[in-house]
Every structure is written in structure tokens, then in C-alpha cells.
Amino acid sequence: MEVRVSVCIPCYNAENYILETLQSLLNQTYKNFEIIVIDDGSEDNSIEKIESMILKDKRIHLYKNNNNRGVAFTRNRAFELCNAEYIAYMDADDTAPPNRLELQVNFLDSHLNIDGVGGSYNIINEKGEFIQKVIMTAQSPEMIKATLLFRNCIANGSVMLRKRVIDEEQIRYDEEKKDLEDYDFWVRFVKNHNFINLSNILQNYRVTQESLSRKCANCEGNLRDQRFDDIHRYVLKERGYLLPAKEEQVYFCATRENGHISGLAEYFLLRRALWRINKFTSQKYPELRKAVLFRSRELYQEQKYQMLSSFFSKLRGKNKIY
The missing domain is CATH 3.90.550.10 (Spore Coat Polysaccharide Biosynthesis Protein SpsA; Chain A)
Known part of the structure; x- marks a missing residue:
């Protein structure tokens, strides 16, 4: 056989x-x-x-x-x-x-x-x-x-x-x-x-x-982050997603392992990047529209939570009485 x-x-x-x-x-x-x-x-x-x-x-x-x-x-x-x-x-x-x-x-x-x-x-x-x-x-x-x-x-x-x-x-x-x-x-x-x-x-x-x-x-150094960025850069290019440089960089930061964005400006850049990705998906890959929207919202909420958590942690540190 x-x-x-x-x-x-x-x-x-x-x-x-x-x-x-x-x-x-x-x-x-x-x-x-x-x-x-x-x-x-x-x-x-x-x-x-x-x-x-x-x-x-x-x-x-x-x-x-x-x-x-x-x-x-x-x-x-x-x-x-x-x-x-x-x-x-x-x-x-x-x-x-x-x-x-x-x-x-x-x-x-x-x-x-x-x-x-x-x-x-x-x-x-x-x-x-x-x-x-x-x-x-x-x-x-x-x-x-x-x-x-x-x-x-x-x-x-x-x-x-x-x-x-x-x-x-x-x-x-x-x-x-x-x-x-x-x-x-x-x-x-x-x-x-x-x-x-x-x-x-x-x-x-x-x-x-x-x-x-x-x-x-x-995981030592920045090599692992660079490899994540290379993979995500390939995904964007291969599927035809075009993001402005600043939005692309924020997308890279958010999609690394344990990735996070550092402030309100980056938060809005990520929001804009995800909007572009979803808009293009609806036009070129309508069969993926719901799935990409779901994962985009998931990432968006994760980054929002991390940003707020970091903000309030720093705020508590400033107000701490010694």
C-alpha cells in the first residue's frame, strides 16, 4: 500500500x-x-x-x-x-x-x-x-x-x-x-x-x-521586532495595502509580539491605518471584510487598553506621596 x-x-x-x-x-x-x-x-x-x-x-x-x-x-x-x-x-x-x-x-x-x-x-x-x-x-x-x-x-x-x-x-x-x-x-x-x-x-x-x-x-535585542516588521511589511505589500510611512510604522509597533503604542498621537495614527486597511479590504477582498474588521477592532481595543493603562500608571506614580 x-x-x-x-x-x-x-x-x-x-x-x-x-x-x-x-x-x-x-x-x-x-x-x-x-x-x-x-x-x-x-x-x-x-x-x-x-x-x-x-x-x-x-x-x-x-x-x-x-x-x-x-x-x-x-x-x-x-x-x-x-x-x-x-x-x-x-x-x-x-x-x-x-x-x-x-x-x-x-x-x-x-x-x-x-x-x-x-x-x-x-x-x-x-x-x-x-x-x-x-x-x-x-x-x-x-x-x-x-x-x-x-x-x-x-x-x-x-x-x-x-x-x-x-x-x-x-x-x-x-x-x-x-x-x-x-x-x-x-x-x-x-x-x-x-x-x-x-x-x-x-x-x-x-x-x-x-x-x-x-x-x-x-528575543534578545531588536532582531525579533525587525523580523515581525519584515513579515508584516511583506503582508501589506503582497495584498496591496498602502499606508503612509507614519501609519505603517505605528502598525508595525502594534503588531509586534507584546507590541504597544506610546501615546495619543500614535493611537490616532493606528486608528487611521486600520481604517485604510478595512476600506481597501472592502474594495479588493470583500470576502475578508468581516474578518479583517473583527481583527482590526480587536487590535484597536488592545492598544487602547494598554495606552490607558500606561497613562494611569504614570499618573499614579506622579501623585505618589513619599
Whole structure:
């Protein structure tokens, strides 16, 4: 039987979790898949753990990078190694609910106008204990395209997509967008293809001390903000939104991670920028009008709250008696 799903797993120093990750895939109710694991220069016993699982199940295939190349390079390499109709993503420290692959294969088989499907997820700790459920509020293709104007709304480790899209259009992860390569990839993917998020839990996302440390390291300086700006600049240009320079800069500030505007003047510039975006959306993308309006109002209210909170905090500080 021809394999229909390739599950791609970049692995780097995941010896504590990779066995559990692989076992969660072997426990899937859907069986017609292969597992492509690419070790990205691990310095622990990850390779030995993976090889022990290969002895149990020949659907697991191990490849190795010559040295540590990063997750974007490794995912791009996985695209070249996959042989199946569908590509599913997994991270080496996460796990998948038993029905994940079955749900996604059935969905893509019955919705030929959809080229990618993700879902909601649980956050778990290092021991695999439940912390929090995250339901993706952006579910329809229209709401996803609208939300990507402002932030990422796709849980990468929950995704399955059609391989032909990757082959035909050569969509790849950008190694220059380090730690935001997922966001950049999905912005480009939805340019010509429909993506949908299911409300079903499709991923158990593990938060570890190592992952938190890497995230903090990646956030140093202004590089992360610059990468956010580059992605949002691309979105505006690709979709034809033209904003005056000052309005564009305020839009960038508001749409960064933990972004905020600093005063009343910027608040009114943001309001004007969002008005232009909504007006243009109504003219060129009427199918996105309601979704973009909803996300614009959401951002507007968030920034308004932050601005007022900052103002009153400073006011209390001035009036404080010592």
C-alpha cells in the first residue's frame, strides 16, 4: 500500500522526549504513514533513542544533518525526503492525540478546496502533565487570512498539508526569519491556498526549561521586532495595502509580539491605518471584510487598553506621596 502521510520531525537534543513523541505516532488510529526524523546535530542520546524505535517499527526513518543547521533548514530538507500525499508536522518533544492523523486525513480527503489543516492544542509540562487548553479562534480560511495580517494563528506542530502545494510552488521556510519562520511560512502559504483550523485538539505542546531558554535567547535585542516588521511589511505589500510611512510604522509597533503604542498621537495614527486597511479590504477582498474588521477592532481595543493603562500608571506614580 502506498504511504499517504509523511510525519516530519526535526530533532535536536530531545533524548528526554523523543521516545514518547514517536510512541504517540505509533499509537495513531490511522496507520498508513511514515515518520521522517531528521537529527539536527544532537549532542545527547537522541539518535540512539530513535534507532531503538526503528528496530520496533520500520515506518520510522532517520536522517542526519552534518551539523546543527536550525529548524528552518531541517524542515525544508524534510520536504525533499517526504514521499507521501500529505505532510504532517511534529516537534520532537510534543505528542499527538491518538486520532490526530485520522481526523486530518479524513478532512483533507473530503475538502478538496482546502490545502492545509491545523487545530487546537494542549499545553503540557516536562512531565507530560496538562497545563492549559488553547482553542484556535481563527478557524475559517477567511479568518485565518485576516488574522495573519496582525499575528500568527497556526500551531505549526498540529499541521497537515498537501505535498503538491510544496512541490508546485516551492514554498520554503526562510532561515533568516529565525524563531519566526513559522509565521513567515504561513503568510506565504495562504497567499494562494486555503487553510483551516479545527477546534479538535491535535497537539500536546510541551513547554520545557530548554524551550523557554531558547525563546528568551532569540528575543534578545531588536532582531525579533525587525523580523515581525519584515513579515508584516511583506503582508501589506503582497495584498496591496498602502499606508503612509507614519501609519505603517505605528502598525508595525502594534503588531509586534507584546507590541504597544506610546501615546495619543500614535493611537490616532493606528486608528487611521486600520481604517485604510478595512476600506481597501472592502474594495479588493470583500470576502475578508468581516474578518479583517473583527481583527482590526480587536487590535484597536488592545492598544487602547494598554495606552490607558500606561497613562494611569504614570499618573499614579506622579501623585505618589513619599
